[in-house]
Amino acid sequence: MQKININQLEKILYHVEKPGRYVGGEHNQILKDWDSTHTHVCLVFPDIYDIGQPNLGLAILYDIVNQQPDILAERAFAPWHDLEAQLRENKIPLFSLESKHPLAEFDIIGLSLPYESLYTNALNVLDLAGIPLLASERGEDHPLIIAGGQACFNPEPMADFIDAFVIGEGEEVTLELIRAFEELKESGADRKALLLGLSKLPGVYVPSLYHINYAQNGTISGFTPSEPGVPAIVTKRIVSQLPPHPTRLIVPNIETVHDRLSIEIMRGCTRGCRFCHAGVVNRPVRERSAAEILQIIEDGLSSTGYEEIGLLSLSSSDHTQVLELTRSVYDKFHDRKVFVSLPSLRIASFSVELMDELRDLRPGGGFTLAPEAASPRMQAIINKPLDNEVFEETVRTVFEHGWLTLKLYYMIGLPGETMKDVQAILDAGKRVLAIGRQLRGNRVKVHLSVGNFIPKPHTPFQWYPLNSTDELQAKLDLLKTGIRRTGLKLSYNIPDNTLLEAWLSRGDRRLGHVIQRAWQLGAKFDAWGENNNVPIWRQAFFETGLDPDFYAYRERALDEILPWVHIHTGVTKAFLQRDLEWSKQGKTRKDCREQCYACGILDSFGKVRPVSPLVYWGCP
Amino acid sequence: MTYAKLGNLRFIGHLDLQRLFERALRRTNLPLRYTQGFSPHMRINLASALPLGFIGEAEQMDFWLDDEVSLDEISNRLNKALPAELILKNLQVIDNQLPSLQASLLTSEFEIVLPPDLEPGNLQDQMNALLEQDSLPVQRRKKTVDLKNLILTWQLDCQPAKTLMVTSMKATPLENGRPDELLVLLGIDPADCVITRTKMVFSEE
Numbered sequence: 001m002q003k004i005n006i007n008q009l010e011k012i013l014y015h016v017e018k019p020g021r022y023v024g025g026e027h028n029q030i031l032k033d034w035d036s037t038h039t040h041v042c043l044v045f046p047d048i049y050d051i052g053q054p055n056l057g058l059a060i061l062y063d064i065v066n067q068q069p070d071i072l073a074e075r076a077f078a079p080w081h082d083l084e085a086q087l088r089e090n091k092i093p094l095f096s097l098e099s100k101h102p103l104a105e106f107d108i109i110g111l112s113l114p115y116e117s118l119y120t121n122a123l124n125v126l127d128l129a130g131i132p133l134l135a136s137e138r139g140e141d142h143p144l145i146i147a148g149g150q151a152c153f154n155p156e157p158m159a160d161f162i163d164a165f166v167i168g169e170g171e172e173v174t175l176e177l178i179r180a181f182e183e184l185k186e187s188g189a190d191r192k193a194l195l196l197g198l199s200k201l202p203g204v205y206v207p208s209l210y211h212i213n214y215a216q217n218g219t220i221s222g223f224t225p226s227e228p229g230v231p232a233i234v235t236k237r238i239v240s241q242l243p244p245h246p247t248r249l250i251v252p253n254i255e256t257v258h259d260r261l262s263i264e265i266m267r268g269c270t271r272g273c274r275f276c277h278a279g280v281v282n283r284p285v286r287e288r289s290a291a292e293i294l295q296i297i298e299d300g301l302s303s304t305g306y307e308e309i310g311l312l313s314l315s316s317s318d319h320t321q322v323l324e325l326t327r328s329v330y331d332k333f334h335d336r337k338v339f340v341s342l343p344s345l346r347i348a349s350f351s352v353e354l355m356d357e358l359r360d361l362r363p364g365g366g367f368t369l370a371p372e373a374a375s376p377r378m379q380a381i382i383n384k385p386l387d388n389e390v391f392e393e394t395v396r397t398v399f400e401h402g403w404l405t406l407k408l409y410y411m412i413g414l415p416g417e418t419m420k421d422v423q424a425i426l427d428a429g430k431r432v433l434a435i436g437r438q439l440r441g442n443r444v445k446v447h448l449s450v451g452n453f454i455p456k457p458h459t460p461f462q463w464y465p466l467n468s469t470d471e472l473q474a475k476l477d478l479l480k481t482g483i484r485r486t487g488l489k490l491s492y493n494i495p496d497n498t499l500l501e502a503w504l505s506r507g508d509r510r511l512g513h514v515i516q517r518a519w520q521l522g523a524k525f526d527a528w529g530e531n532n533n534v535p536i537w538r539q540a541f542f543e544t545g546l547d548p549d550f551y552a553y554r555e556r557a558l559d560e561i562l563p564w565v566h567i568h569t570g571v572t573k574a575f576l577q578r579d580l581e582w583s584k585q586g587k588t589r590k591d592c593r594e595q596c597y598a599c600g601i602l603d604s605f606g607k608v609r610p611v612s613p614l615v616y617w618g619c620p
Numbered sequence: 621m622t623y624a625k626l627g628n629l630r631f632i633g634h635l636d637l638q639r640l641f642e643r644a645l646r647r648t649n650l651p652l653r654y655t656q657g658f659s660p661h662m663r664i665n666l667a668s669a670l671p672l673g674f675i676g677e678a679e680q681m682d683f684w685l686d687d688e689v690s691l692d693e694i695s696n697r698l699n700k701a702l703p704a705e706l707i708l709k710n711l712q713v714i715d716n717q718l719p720s721l722q723a724s725l726l727t728s729e730f731e732i733v734l735p736p737d738l739e740p741g742n743l744q745d746q747m748n749a750l751l752e753q754d755s756l757p758v759q760r761r762k763k764t765v766d767l768k769n770l771i772l773t774w775q776l777d778c779q780p781a782k783t784l785m786v787t788s789m790k791a792t793p794l795e796n797g798r799p800d801e802l803l804v805l806l807g808i809d810p811a812d813c814v815i816t817r818t819k820m821v822f823s824e825e
Contacts, residue, residue: 014811025628027703253632305643
């Protein structure tokens with residue numbers, strides 16, 4: 001096994017931009033003794049340090065694993081192009097930040113896959129580590145490669161490369177998996193037996209233990225375990241109560257995105273927007289109490305010295321104690337020179353009041369609201385109804401309370417959308433700008449940020465085709481022409497940039513060949529829009545004989561076996577289908593805290609629901 | 621405050637170091653002084669940027685407190701709050717009327733450990749030849765700097781186990797010497813050397 005030559009590495013670091021990305025040594029880094037710890041785990045976020053280090057999921061797992069005295073967890077990230085070239089030229093394998101051990105020396109590598117555009121980076125990381133890309137080509141001496149994260153609710157496109165996926169929340173299953181790994185290894189299990197053993201853990205999916213058959217038309221005709229005892233359906237893991245939040249967070253030495261004390265105040269969302277992947281896969285809603293959050297802030301600030309706090313959730317104004325929380329945050333911390341951001345607020349005057357409670361604790365800048373759709377018809381289709389009076393009242397409150405910039409998020413390409421619905425986005429923007437100018441004059445800025453809808457697995461819209469590039473372009477053209485001389489600002493995504501996510505998010509196992517070929521042809525950092533790797537991906541599809549349109553533009557039949565058929569989020573197919581039907585009828589659903597629509601979550605997880613009323617679950 | 625910057629932190633640049641100090645100081649919970657105004661900033665002042673990759677043995681920084689706290693107490697809290705490779709060397713109360721560290725810095729002294737495989741041979745002769753020239757122009761971004769004006773002393777120190785180079789260079793905002801540029805003139809790759817800023821000399825006024 002090749003060791004990293006530290007002198008050689010340091011010499012290379014002189015020649016790269018931002019060497020601080022690769023050296024670790026941050027405050028709160030945990031550096032354990034390699035030889036006196038039994039099991040070595042490397043947590044890998046396959047994007048550059050600047051993007052990956054702030055990831056809260058990584059921080060949570062780093063904390064949980066390192067709390068075990070006999071296990072060591074270190075970190076690694078994807079190197080930027082400059083270091084990658086140096087590593088390849090000097091034949092230095094990719095290494096961990098803490099002890100600079102080559103990744104191949106670890107027992108387990110845990111890959112974080114929160115979104116699809118990291119897939120080629122994940123392959124690149126394995127390659128730089130000298131680990132065979134294909135799970136089938138790895139032997140007894142190679143690390144076990146596990147992956148988890150929100151993208152893994154459809155694990156199939158990455159199935160060829162990953163030994164075992166963790167489906168759902170990792171706080172409990174990660175340690176169970178490591179301990180099971182240790183026991184199986186000690187009992188002398190070979191790799192095959194190890195994987196078979198791990199497949200029996202709830203929430204662990206071992207893709208090599210399944211047979212898939214395809215029909216003539218390319219759809220899946222059968223998905224079955226190939227060994228006895230392997231579960232046909234893998235149900236996601238959840239924690240019944242949000243575990244203690246890490247507070248001894250690593251403080252990066254170089255500037256990163258979201259360089260702040262991030263605190264998850266709530267998990268899940270009860271609103272049921274039909275396009276929303278996170279809203280389905282993170283059910284049920286679980287909260288931390290205001291008192292607990294205040295203590296986390298106190299401890300987190302002492303241990304990190306951060307000057308900014310981010311209170312994170314999918315829908316912060318829905319936290320049952322959010323008003324009390326914002327008031328107490330101001331009272332307790334206003335003299336500590338901290339900024340507090342509270343993103344993901346609902347469109348209601350109440351949200352403006354919340355931000356007002358934080359007064360001088362909020363970072364300067366604008367207010368953001370996300371109507372997502374502008375016409376009442378589209379709002380009903382996506383189940384995000386918005387009364388126009390409420391919208392205008394909220395907007396008025398925003399401007400009256402001192403904000404001069406308002407950013408509005410919308411989507412185009414939604415199911416059933418017409419040009420009239422797109423025009424409604426422009427009309428809404430103009431109305432908002434008129435209100436702002438009436439109240440605050442010409443200093444007011446209104447910014448329309450328009451994203452392209454991508455159908456996601458496990459949502460009521462999972463059967464819909466993606467809008468074609470031509471359709472999206474026509475809608476964008478309408479917007480681009482329409483904002484001229486209005487004073488509105490428009491930002492949007494190039495239609496082609498949505499293709500990769502569309503192909504991969506609902507892809508099947510055959511896409512493994514495409515991912516590998518695209519990586520060989522040079523695709524990486526696919527999330528970085530300026531790379532425009534779409535032509536490379538088209539080439540990869542062509543060479544592997546697969547049709548990209550089959551994945552992006554095809555409407556799936558309701559009885560089709562979808563590639564994620566074996567992954568159960570707790571929400572039933574019957575519920576999704578009913579919700580799709582309601583969407584077609586323009587029928588909306590209430591917030592599910594008010595009324596249960598029997599999505600299936602309580603059938604799957606009701607048993608683990610805490611009996612104590614002090615532990616909040618959003619379900620009635 | 622005098623401190624050493626070592627190990628992995630050699631690869632952290634000046635602006636990043638400034639932020640790192642601000643956060644470390646916040647962790648101490650000392651009564652730090654902030655600037656007035658809409659977005660207050662902590663008052664800290666680093667003497668001089670240390671080039672990426674260099675070790676600093678006696679770097680200096682000023683910070684301000686609103687209340688009097690004993691040096692022992694400050695030192696205790698700082699020791700707990702600093703990352704492992706930033707080491708507190710000394711603390712001293714200074715007169716608030718003194719000019720800033722940047723304004724009073726005159727010279728910096730450096731020690732360079734040359735690559736172990738480098739034969740010192742005629743290195744001294746090469747150095748002498750350079751010093752005898754009227755000017756030593758080097759290119760920094762778009763402007764040309766005359767290194768000759770910036771070198772105060774420059775010596776070779778051949779020890780049994782290693783070869784050292786010791787130099788003292790001007791370090792004012794307008795005339796700032798960089799020892800790695802001397803190495804380049806000699807055809808030595810600075811990345812092969814270990815360069816340490818050992819001392820900073822300030823004006824007595």
